[in-house]
Every structure is written in C-alpha cells, then in structure tokens.
Amino acid sequence: MHDALLFLKNNLADHFGIYFIPLYILGGRPAAILSAQLLGLNIILLLPVVVLLDSLQIPFFFYLYGTISSKLLMRTFQQRGSKKEKHLRNTRFFRWVQLMGTPGVVVITMLPLKGCGMWSGVLLSKVLGLPKTTGYSLLIIGSIVGCMIVLGIGEAILELGAVLLLH
Numbered sequence: 001m002h003d004a005l006l007f008l009k010n011n012l013a014d015h016f017g018i019y020f021i022p023l024y025i026l027g028g029r030p031a032a033i034l035s036a037q038l039l040g041l042n043i044i045l046l047l048p049v050v051v052l053l054d055s056l057q058i059p060f061f062f063y064l065y066g067t068i069s070s071k072l073l074m075r076t077f078q079q080r081g082s083k084k085e086k087h088l089r090n091t092r093f094f095r096w097v098q099l100m101g102t103p104g105v106v107v108i109t110m111l112p113l114k115g116c117g118m119w120s121g122v123l124l125s126k127v128l129g130l131p132k133t134t135g136y137s138l139l140i141i142g143s144i145v146g147c148m149i150v151l152g153i154g155e156a157i158l159e160l161g162a163v164l165l166l167h
Contacts, residue, residue: 106121
C-alpha cells in the first residue's frame with residue numbers, strides 16, 4: 001500500500017498539469033487546490049488558473065438559467081437546473097444567504113462546501129435580480145476569496161502533518 005501511495009504521489013507530481021483540470025472538474029476548487037498544495041507545487045501559479053476556470057463557468061450558468069430552448073439537451077439541462085433551484089430555495093442556508101443580499105452571492109460562491117460554488121452563486125444572483133456585471137464581479141470575488149480559504153485549509157493541514165510527524 002505504501003508503494004502504491006508513493007507511486008501515485010510521484011506520478012501526480014510529475015504530471016500534475018495533466019491531472020489538474022480533471023481534478024478541478026470532478027472535485028471542484030478544493031480538490032484542485034488541496035492536491036496541488038499537498039504535492040508541494042507552487043500554488044500561487046495555479047490560483048489564477050482556478051479563478052479562470054471558475055470564471056469560465058459564469059456565462060454558461062447565466063445562459064442556462066436565462067434561456068429556455070426547445071433542443072433536448074438544453075431542455076435536460078433546464079430540468080436539472082430547475083430541480084437544483086427548487087432544492088436550493090427550500091434549504092435554510094440558501095434562505096439565510098438570500099437574506100444577506102448582494103454579499104450573499106460572494107458568501108455562497110466562496111464556501112468550499114457541497115452545494116456552494118459558482119452554480120449556486122449564479123442562481124442566487126438571478127434570484128436577487130442583480131445585473132450581470134454586478135453578478136460577474138461578485139462571483140469572481142467569491143472565487144478568489146474561496147481559493148484563499150482553501151489555500152489556508154491546505155496550509156493548516158500541512159502544518160498539522162508536520163507537527164504530527166515531529167512528535
């Protein structure tokens with residue numbers, strides 16, 4: 001088992017550029033940043049990439065929430081989006097964030113929790129009726145702050161690991 005973990009660590013570290021985007025797609029911002037950090041890569045170079053990947057999602061989600069199309073694929077996405085919207089609107093957390101208003105968009109976007117992120121941030125922006133320019137700005141700010149939070153969590157994990165290894 002130890003050999004398998006060592007092989008995986010070395011393989012990921014050597015070819016992290018190949019694994020970074022799939023890690024981001026499958027695990028989101030926390031998986032991408034924490035894996036890079038735990039592998040000892042220079043995260044300062046990867047943070048702009050994560051913010052860019054987050055930012056590329058914004059127009060898609062605005063389009064998805066704002067457009068109804070007769071195409072089957074778009075209808076499927078619309079139905080999934082409607083289900084997610086109904087589920088989110090019924091949660092206490094979403095109602096609390098909605099009551100926060102404009103800062104709530106930043107809060108829901110930055111949190112590294114399941115159900116938070118760009119999709120939920122765009123949804124809240126649409127529910128609040130914010131103009132797209134304001135929504136984009138708040139979502140990008142939330143992405144940057146979220147990256148910093150995950151970076152801090154990773155640093156805490158590394159420090160805790162170092163302390164435990166020394167004792």
